[in-house]
Amino acid sequence: MFTPARSRPKFSLDQSHAAFAAACRVIPGGVNSPARAFGAVGGEPPFIDRAEGAYLYDIDGHQYIDYIGSWGPMILGHSHPKVRAAVSSALERGSSFGAPTMREIEIAEAVAASVPSIEMVRFVSSGTEAAMSAVRLARGATGRAKIIKMTGHYHGHVDALLVQAGSAATTLGTPNSPGVTPGTTADTLLCPFNDASAVADLFAQHSGQIAAVLLEPVAGNMGLVPPRPGYLELLRELTARQGTLLIFDEVMTGFRLALGGAQELYGVKPDVTVLGKIIGGGLPAAAYGASRSLMQQISPAGPIFQAGTLSGNPLAMAAGLATIEVLRQESPYERLDALSGRLADGFARAAKEANVPHVVQRVGSMLTLFFNGEPIHNYEDAKRSDTALFGRFFWEMLARGVYLPCSQFEAMFVSTAHTEADIDRTVAAAADSLDAIARSA
Numbered sequence: 001m002f003t004p005a006r007s008r009p010k011f012s013l014d015q016s017h018a019a020f021a022a023a024c025r026v027i028p029g030g031v032n033s034p035a036r037a038f039g040a041v042g043g044e045p046p047f048i049d050r051a052e053g054a055y056l057y058d059i060d061g062h063q064y065i066d067y068i069g070s071w072g073p074m075i076l077g078h079s080h081p082k083v084r085a086a087v088s089s090a091l092e093r094g095s096s097f098g099a100p101t102m103r104e105i106e107i108a109e110a111v112a113a114s115v116p117s118i119e120m121v122r123f124v125s126s127g128t129e130a131a132m133s134a135v136r137l138a139r140g141a142t143g144r145a146k147i148i149k150m151t152g153h154y155h156g157h158v159d160a161l162l163v164q165a166g167s168a169a170t171t172l173g174t175p176n177s178p179g180v181t182p183g184t185t186a187d188t189l190l191c192p193f194n195d196a197s198a199v200a201d202l203f204a205q206h207s208g209q210i211a212a213v214l215l216e217p218v219a220g221n222m223g224l225v226p227p228r229p230g231y232l233e234l235l236r237e238l239t240a241r242q243g244t245l246l247i248f249d250e251v252m253t254g255f256r257l258a259l260g261g262a263q264e265l266y267g268v269k270p271d272v273t274v275l276g277k278i279i280g281g282g283l284p285a286a287a288y289g290a291s292r293s294l295m296q297q298i299s300p301a302g303p304i305f306q307a308g309t310l311s312g313n314p315l316a317m318a319a320g321l322a323t324i325e326v327l328r329q330e331s332p333y334e335r336l337d338a339l340s341g342r343l344a345d346g347f348a349r350a351a352k353e354a355n356v357p358h359v360v361q362r363v364g365s366m367l368t369l370f371f372n373g374e375p376i377h378n379y380e381d382a383k384r385s386d387t388a389l390f391g392r393f394f395w396e397m398l399a400r401g402v403y404l405p406c407s408q409f410e411a412m413f414v415s416t417a418h419t420e421a422d423i424d425r426t427v428a429a430a431a432d433s434l435d436a437i438a439r440s441a
C-alpha cells in the first residue's frame with residue numbers, strides 16, 4: 001500500500017527562473033547542451049550551485065538526490081576526495097602544456113589494463129570527438145566508406161552520426177538536424193537495434209563496402225535497452241566474416257557496467273572502443289582505443305590524421321586516472337548492482353501499486369523506468385512510451401528532492417555515493433508522486 005500522499009512540498013525555483021531568463025539572452029536556449037533545458041518535460045531547469053556525494057544543490061536552496069551524475073561521469077559521486085585532491089595537485093603544476101606528460105602514460109596503461117579490446121589508446125576531449133575519430137580510423141584502416149548505425153543510438157553530434165540519434169536528438173524530435181547535409185550521411189546505413197536479420201540484410205546489400213558497425217552495446221540514449229541474448233556475439237561474427245570493424249561506443253558503459261565496460265560484462269570484444277564520461281572523472285576527456293596494429297595507423301605513428309590542442313589535458317587526466325584507480329581498488333560493481341536493483345524493484349513496485357503501465361529496464365547501475373507496458377528492445381518500442389506521464393512524474397519527483405534525467409529517453413545512473421537510505425527515499429518519493437498524479441487525474 002502507499003504511504004498516504006503528503007501534500008506536495010512547497011517548491012519554487014524563483015532564483016533559477018531569473019537565471020534562466022538571463023542565460024537565454026546570451027546562450028541559445030539558456031544552456032550549453034540541449035538536454036539540460038528540460039524541453040522534454042516542460043518548464044525550466046534549476047541552476048546548480050554545487051554538488052557533493054549523491055546530492056546536487058540548486059541556487060534556490062534545494063537539495064536533490066542526483067540520478068544523472070553529470071549524465072554518467074560521476075560514478076564515485078560528486079566531489080570525491082581523491083579526485084578533488086588529484087585535480088588540485090595537478091593544477092598547482094599548470095593547467096595545460098601542449099606537450100607530453102607522465103600521467104598520460106599512467107592513464108593509458110590503466111585503460112589498456114582495464115578494457116579487454118584496448119592495447120593502445122588516444123585521448124581526446126569529448127565523446128563526440130572520440131566517436132568521430134573511431135569512425136575515421138575504421139574507414140582509414142579498411143579503405144571502405146559505409147558504416148552501420150543503430151537507430152536511437154547516440155554517438156555525439158558528429159554530422160555523419162546525427163541520423164535517428166537518441167539522447168536530446170530524440171527528445172527534441174529533430175533526429176535530422178538542419179546543417180547536416182545529405183552528403184555527409186550518405187554512407188550511414190541505419191539499422192534497428194537488436195534485429196539480427198536487419199544487419200544481415202544490410203551486409204548482403206552492401207557486401208564488401210561496410211567499414212564498421214557502430215553501436216552502444218547497451219543502449220543508454222533511448223532509455224536503457226540491453227542487447228538481446230546472442231545479439232552482440234552475432235554482430236561480432238558477422239563483422240569478422242566481412243572484414244568490417246566492430247566499434248563499441250562505451251562512452252556511457254565504459255568503467256560503469258564493469259571496469260572493462262559492456263565488453264567485459266558480455267564477453268564480446270569489439271575491434272575499436274570509444275570511451276568518455278567516466279574516463280574524464282568529471283572533466284572533459286574521452287578516448288578511443290583498439291589493437292596495437294589498428295592504433296599504429298593513427299598519426300603521427302601512421303597516416304590517419306587526428307589531433308587536439310587540449311587532448312590529454314593534465315587536469316582531465318588527473319581526474320580520470322584518480323577515478324579509474326578508485327574503481328580498480330574498490331571494485332564497487334557488485335554493490336552498485338545491488339543498490340540499483342533495489343531502486344529498480346522499488347520503482348516497479350510503486351508503478352504496479354499505482355496501476356501504471358511500466359517496465360523497468362536495468363543493466364548494472366544504469367536503468368530506466370519506462371511508462372510503457374511492453375519490454376523495450378529498440379527505438380520504435382521506446383518511442384511508444386507515455387512521455388506526458390513521464391513529464392509529470394519528473395516534476396513530482398523534483399519537487400520531492402529527486403533529480404531524474406529530464407527525459408523518458410535517458411538512463412538513470414547510480415553512484416557509489418548513493419546509500420540504501422537514498423534509494424528508499426527515492427522509492428517512497430516515486431510512490432508518492434504516482435499517487436499524487438492519480439489523484440489529480
Ligand SMILES: *Cc1c(COP(=O)(O)O)cnc(C)c1O
Nearest residue numbers: 126127128154155156249251252
Ligand atoms: C554522451 C555520449 C556521447 C557523446 O559524448 P560527449 O562527451 O557528450 O560528446 C557519445 N556516445 C555515447 C554512447 C554517449 O552516451
